[in-house]
Amino acid sequence: MEGTRKYKALACQIRAAAIEAIHAIGQGHIGGALSIADVLAVLYGGEMRFDPQNPAWPERDKLVCSKGHAGPAVYGTLALMGFFPYEELKTLNRPGTKLPSHCDRNKTPGVDMTTGSLGQGTSLAAGMALGDKLKGRSSRTFLIVGDGESNEGQVWEAFAFAAAKKLGNLVVLLDWNKRQLDGWTEDIYPMGDYVAKFQAFGFDTVKVDGNDVAALAAALERTRAGGDRPYAIVMDTVKGAGVPEVAEKAMNHSLPVSDEQYDRWTAQLRTEQKAWEDEI
Amino acid sequence: MKIVYDGTLDPRQCKAVLGELIPAMAAEDPELIYLDADLMNCIGTAKWAAANPDRAINCGIAEANMVGVACGLASAGFKPIVHTFGPFASRRCYDQIFLSGGYAKNDITVIGTDPGVTATMNGGTHMPFEDVALYRALPGATVIDVSDPTMLISVLRQCKDRKGVKYIRVGRKQYARIYADGSELPVGKAVVLRGGTDAVIFAAGIMVHEALQAASILEAEGVSAAVLDMFTIKPLDVGAVEAWAKKTGAVVVAENHNRFGGLYSAVSEVLAERCPTPAACVAVEDEFGEVGPQGYLQQRFGLTAEHVAEAVRNVLKRK
Numbered sequence: 001m002e003g004t005r006k007y008k009a010l011a012c013q014i015r016a017a018a019i020e021a022i023h024a025i026g027q028g029h030i031g032g033a034l035s036i037a038d039v040l041a042v043l044y045g046g047e048m049r050f051d052p053q054n055p056a057w058p059e060r061d062k063l064v065c066s067k068g069h070a071g072p073a074v075y076g077t078l079a080l081m082g083f084f085p086y087e088e089l090k091t092l093n094r095p096g097t098k099l100p101s102h103c104d105r106n107k108t109p110g111v112d113m114t115t116g117s118l119g120q121g122t123s124l125a126a127g128m129a130l131g132d133k134l135k136g137r138s139s140r141t142f143l144i145v146g147d148g149e150s151n152e153g154q155v156w157e158a159f160a161f162a163a164a165k166k167l168g169n170l171v172v173l174l175d176w177n178k179r180q181l182d183g184w185t186e187d188i189y190p191m192g193d194y195v196a197k198f199q200a201f202g203f204d205t206v207k208v209d210g211n212d213v214a215a216l217a218a219a220l221e222r223t224r225a226g227g228d229r230p231y232a233i234v235m236d237t238v239k240g241a242g243v244p245e246v247a248e249k250a251m252n253h254s255l256p257v258s259d260e261q262y263d264r265w266t267a268q269l270r271t272e273q274k275a276w277e278d279e280i
Numbered sequence: 281m282k283i284v285y286d287g288t289l290d291p292r293q294c295k296a297v298l299g300e301l302i303p304a305m306a307a308e309d310p311e312l313i314y315l316d317a318d319l320m321n322c323i324g325t326a327k328w329a330a331a332n333p334d335r336a337i338n339c340g341i342a343e344a345n346m347v348g349v350a351c352g353l354a355s356a357g358f359k360p361i362v363h364t365f366g367p368f369a370s371r372r373c374y375d376q377i378f379l380s381g382g383y384a385k386n387d388i389t390v391i392g393t394d395p396g397v398t399a400t401m402n403g404g405t406h407m408p409f410e411d412v413a414l415y416r417a418l419p420g421a422t423v424i425d426v427s428d429p430t431m432l433i434s435v436l437r438q439c440k441d442r443k444g445v446k447y448i449r450v451g452r453k454q455y456a457r458i459y460a461d462g463s464e465l466p467v468g469k470a471v472v473l474r475g476g477t478d479a480v481i482f483a484a485g486i487m488v489h490e491a492l493q494a495a496s497i498l499e500a501e502g503v504s505a506a507v508l509d510m511f512t513i514k515p516l517d518v519g520a521v522e523a524w525a526k527k528t529g530a531v532v533v534a535e536n537h538n539r540f541g542g543l544y545s546a547v548s549e550v551l552a553e554r555c556p557t558p559a560a561c562v563a564v565e566d567e568f569g570e571v572g573p574q575g576y577l578q579q580r581f582g583l584t585a586e587h588v589a590e591a592v593r594n595v596l597k598r599k
Contacts, residue, residue: 058357105355106385113355114384117375123345124380127352134313134334135356154376157345164340 003046005276007213010080011041012273015242016266017076017089021099023262024090029101031239031252033073035177035210036065036144039235040077042216043142052082055109061139062112062128066121066155067146067175068102075099075108083110119152121145122172126162129170129230140169140223148180151189156201159230163202166228171220172203174232175210177239181253198232210235211242242269282460283473285492290457292429294450298391299324301433302361305440306335311357312440315350317343317364323393323452325363343368347376351386359387359440366392366399366449370411381445382418389439389446395425396536397577398451398486399569407569408449413541415447416514422467423514425485425535425543426450430459431511438467449485456489458509470517472524476506479530479592482521484510484543486583487534487562493585494534498592505532505592513543521550530599531559532591536583539563558598560591 014037022028044050048061065074072092079086084098091097098107102116113128115121125143132139145155162170174194182188191197198205206222208215216235223231239253240246243265246255257265302325306312314336320326329336339346343364350360362369369392370377381388392411394400399407415423421444426432432450439446458473465471473488474495483491488509495505506524510517525531531551533544544561551557564581578584 104384113352114379117379120348120376120380123348123376124352124355124384124386126345127349127354128356129352130337130349131353131356131358134353134358154344154348157342158348161339161342161345161349165337 002280003217004214005280007041007045007217009273009276010045011038011213011242012269012276013080014040014073014076016269017079017086018072019257019262019265021072021075021089021092023257025093027256028072028092028254029069030246030255030257031179032067032146032175032177033070034243034246035237035239035241036070036073036175037242038211038213039144039173039216040073042213042220044077044081046217047220048142052110055083059137059139062141063144064113064115064121064125064128064141065103065144066115066125067118067144067149068115068121070144071099071101071103074103074111078108078110081110118146118149119154122155122158123161125170126158126167129162129167130165133167133169140171142171142173144173144175147174147176147178147185147191150174150191159201159203162230167230168227170230171223172230172232174234175237176234177237179239179253183251194234198234202229203232204229205232205234207234207236210237281463281465281471283458284460285456285458285473287493288457289454290429293453294429294432294455295323295452297429297432301436303328305437306332309359309440311359313337313353313358313360315339315346315360315362317341317346317368319364323363343373344376347373348380350388351380351384354386354388361389361391361440363391363393365406366395366408366411367406370408370414374414377445378418382420387443389436389448392447392449393452395449395451395485396564397569397574397581397583398453398536400574400577401571403571404569409538409564409569410541411447411449412513412537412543416541416546418445420444421514422446422512424448424467424511425513427485427488427509427511428455428458430461430463431465434463434465435467435511442467451486455486458488465511468512468515468517470520471509472506473509474507476504476528478504478528479532479596480506480508480524480528481532481534481588481592482508482510482543482547483534484513485536487536490583490585491534491588494588494592497585497589503592503596510543513546516546516550518550521547522554525551525555525557529557530592530595531557532562532588532595533559534562534588537563538566540566558595560595562588562591
């Protein structure tokens with residue numbers, strides 16, 4: 001239980017950090033950043049092996065956030081882990097920043113791969129996992145893919161490849177938040193049953209509540225076994241999770257964040273964080 | 281580097297050269313990794329690949345994924361060499377080349393076989409006249425149009441360890457022999473194959489042979505035409521272009537590519553900025569390809585020695 005509370009507290013911090021970054025520039029991809037805060041908390045709070053002092057350590061575990069527009073959540077996490085000063089979050093999308101809207105491995109310490117053109121992170125992650133395997137490293141690669149992003153055909157090429165090459169060191173985390181830029185995925189481009197799809201592609205597949213850190217931690221713990229099948233965790237999430245005003249807005253892909261909202265949302269998240277910390 | 285051109289064919293087919301070269305380079309460098317999209321049998325690597333599954337990755341008919349995987353392997357410390365036919369090595373996976381490769385700074389070498397009319401019986405669907413234009417537009421890319429088998433060996437070895445995205449276009453069949461075995465052709469440096477005073481022909485790929493033949497035709501007419509092998513289309517040997525344009529005062533560019541975006545565009549950019557000079561091209565006139573033997577296609581698209589000679593005669597009138 002202590003682990004769960006620690007993750008819950010960290011997820012609150014990650015959400016507050018993402019809002020910090022987006023508020024500083026006034027608007028940003030808030031919905032899809034908030035939906036993955038919980039999995040980032042479990043990954044960086046315990047599951048992944050990394051060294052903020054040596055971001056290029058070859059033996060580290062890698063994260064590819066293929067839905068690159070969720071950068072603010074990744075940056076918030078990396079800042080909290082000590083890859084760069086927290087204050088730098090306020091430079092999001094400013095000229096010359098290390099923190100562009102979409103993840104960039106050449107700009108941000110701790111970002112393992114450049115993403116942004118949707119779908120491309122999947123093949124990159126497969127290549128990274130294959131490379132680690134061929135180099136004899138015990139590293140694992142965690143790949144966050146959006147459900148809207150999975151409209152891209154390249155995603156399914158990469159999944160077929162990962163299974164064909166037996167990449168048991170690859171864990172796909174599908175952020176099934178049910179919304180894409182233009183609205184509900186079911187209205188725009190329904191993709192069917194993700195669990196059945198992953199299973200048909202040969203993945204070891206589970207579906208969990210993707211905003212429940214305990215469920216995520218349990219699902220991720222299973223993937224440590226490796227083996228010769230890649231893993232898929234279909235994360236049933238809410239776009240905008242953790243900030244009810246954002247989650248309740250139907251169109252929440254990119255939103256402005258006012259000073260008043262920033263104060264209120266971050267105060268609420270700090271309160272929740274403290275409550276979880278006090279229970280530890 | 282020694283020039284041995286006499287108009288005869290090199291006995292080696294380039295597919296056979298690749299089939300020996302890639303395994304040899306892999307044996308020398310443990311970080312080399314080769315990826316193909318179900319075309320290993322087309323360049324003679326399949327047998328070696330089957331015996332070396334950790335060095336040769338068949339990615340199936342999924343070029344976009346193959347390029348992404350290669351870029352991921354580059355980030356893991358490998359030096360990937362990717363092969364497929366030219367159209368699929370360029371336009372089919374361009375966004376992946378551009379972002380996962382160039383923008384993300386994952387260094388990969390891409391071999392696109394059967395450029396332009398060398399696609400022959402595969403026809404217009406497989407006949408890239410635009411691949412150079414696409415790769416030229418990628419910041420920091422290296423773009424090479426191979427003119428003989430010895431050059432192929434030299435440039436592939438250089439590209440393996442070169443930064444950025446490297447694109448090598450080469451036909452799988454025989455080429456005229458231009459360079460002595462073992463010659464080194466430094467990437468980025470044009471080669472003066474033949475001096476001349478009246479005009480200069482900047483050529484690349486299969487058009488180098490045609491340009492040399494054209495120079496002989498012109499010589500018989502009393503016209504002295506220089507021929508330079510501009511195999512590195514990017515970064516272009518700007519100094520050579522400027523020097524030879526100034527020296528001769530008349531320029532013809534010969535390329536197995538659309539006149540837009542390839543070597544003619546690259547040379548024209550230099551002329552416009554540094555030394556405005558009458559210029560013309562022997563290139564594809566903004567058309568799609570079609571099926572047929574290479575000889576027919578070179579006639580059909582105006583890519584023969586006689587077309588080059590005629591272009592020189594015409595440009596001389598504008599001097």
